[in-house]
Amino acid sequence: MSHDKRTTDRQTPEGGTRVRDRIFKTARELFYRQGIRAVGVDDITSGAGTNKMSFYRSFSSKDELVAQCLRAQEGEYWTWWDEVIAPHAGNPRAQIEAIFDASARKARDVERCGCAISNAAVELRDDAHPGHAVIHEHKMEKRRRLRELAAAAGARDADALGDALMLLLEGSAATRLTFSDCETAPLCNALAGARALLDAQLAPPRAARRG
Amino acid sequence: MSHDKRTTDRQTPEGGTRVRDRIFKTARELFYRQGIRAVGVDDITSGAGTNKMSFYRSFSSKDELVAQCLRAQEGEYWTWWDEVIAPHAGNPRAQIEAIFDASARKARDVERCGCAISNAAVELRDDAHPGHAVIHEHKMEKRRRLRELAAAAGARDADALGDALMLLLEGSAATRLTFSDCETAPLCNALAGARALLDAQLAPPRAARRG
C-alpha cells in the first residue's frame, strides 16, 4: 500500500532541497516578517522558486500550511527553551533568568518581529482555523512551564509569579514590533523586572535582597 | 434661521446619527473583534446598514478609515487613562496601581480582544500604512507616561520600572486573545506583579513593606 503524498515521510538524499521544504521555509519566513494574511500563496511559491501547483501537491490548503508552520514554530521554541535552561539544571531561578536573557539576546536580531505564535493569534481570530489549537496549546504550555519553574524555585505564590513572568515575556514580544530599535526597547528591562519579581517571591519576607 | 427641528437627527457636520458615524462605529467594532484585514468594506457598510458608495463619500480609502479608527482609539485611551489616575492625583504609586486595576477590570468584559492598537501593529506591518504612525506614537507615549509615573513615585530606576510595567500591561493585552477565560487568565496577576515591582523599587533597600 502506498503512503499519502501529502505527508511526505519520503526521505530526500541530501536534506531540504525538496520543493515542499523550500515552500515551507519560505512560507515561515514570509509569514513571520509580513504577517500571515499579507502573504498569498503566489508570494510563497514565487519566493520559493516554484509555482502554485507544486504548492498544492504538498499542502492541502493555505490554512493547513499555516497550521504546520505554527506547529514547527512551537517545536523549535521548546527545543530552544530546553537548550537554554539545560545548563542551569537544578537551579530554577537561574533557568528563569536564562530564559529572559536568551530571549532578550534573540530579540536583538535585526528585523525581529516578536513572537510568531502571538502574532498569529491576532491574525487568526476564527476558532475554526486549524492553527488556532496550536496557538492555544502553546500559550497554555508556556504558562504551565513558567509556573512550574516558579514553583521549583520556591516562590511563595508560584502561579502568580509564573503568570507575571509570562506577561513580561509576552509583553517583550508584543512591543518588539513597535520599538524597532531593540537596544533601547522596553524589553531591555524585562530581565531586570523578572529578577525583581523573583527577589520579591524568593527572599525571606522581611529582608530584601537586591541583584 | 432655526426652525423647530426634531432635536437631533441631522444637523451638525460633526457627530450625530450620520452615516459616517454609523460606518465609523461599525468599523471600529468589527476591526477590533475580527481583525482589520479580516473585515472588508462590504462587511462594514452592510453592518452599518448602508452601502459602499456612502462609505467612499465619507472616507477616501479603507486604509484611511483604519488610521482614523486608530486615532480615535488612542484619544479614548488617554481619556480613560486620565480618568483612572485622576482620583489619585499626587500619589503616583496609587495611580500606577489604578491603571493596572482598571485594566484588569476592563479585560473582564466578555469578548474582549486585547489592545486594538497592539493588534493593529501585528496586522499593519507596512510602514507606509497611514495607521503606522499612530501606532508608533501611541506606544511611545504609553512608555513615556509609565516612566514618568515611575519617576514621580520615586523609583530608583524609573526607566527600568516604567518599562517593566509597560511589559506587564502589553503582555496582559497580548495574552487576552488566547486566554479567553479572563477569570483565570495570566493578566489576573498583572496587578500583583506590578505591586511587587513597585515594592522593589520604592522600598528602602533593606526593608520590605508590602504583602
Add this chain to the structure above:
DNA sequence: CTTCGTTGTTACCGATCGGTAACTTTATAT
C-alpha cells in the same frame, strides 16, 4: 527502455477585494 514519481507550465475557475460611475430618492432650507 520503460515505468513511475516529482516538478514545471499554462490556463483557468469562482469568489472576493478595494474602489468608482451614474442615477434616483429623500429630506431639508429658503
Add this chain to the structure above:
DNA sequence: ATATAAAGTTACCGATCGGTAACAACGAAG
C-alpha cells in the same frame, strides 16, 4: 416650489485571492 445636500441603488471595474485541470519535462529505478 425649488434648490441643495445627503444618502440609497445598481452596475461595474481591475486586481487579487485560494484553488484546480491538464499536460509536458525530468530523473531515478526496475
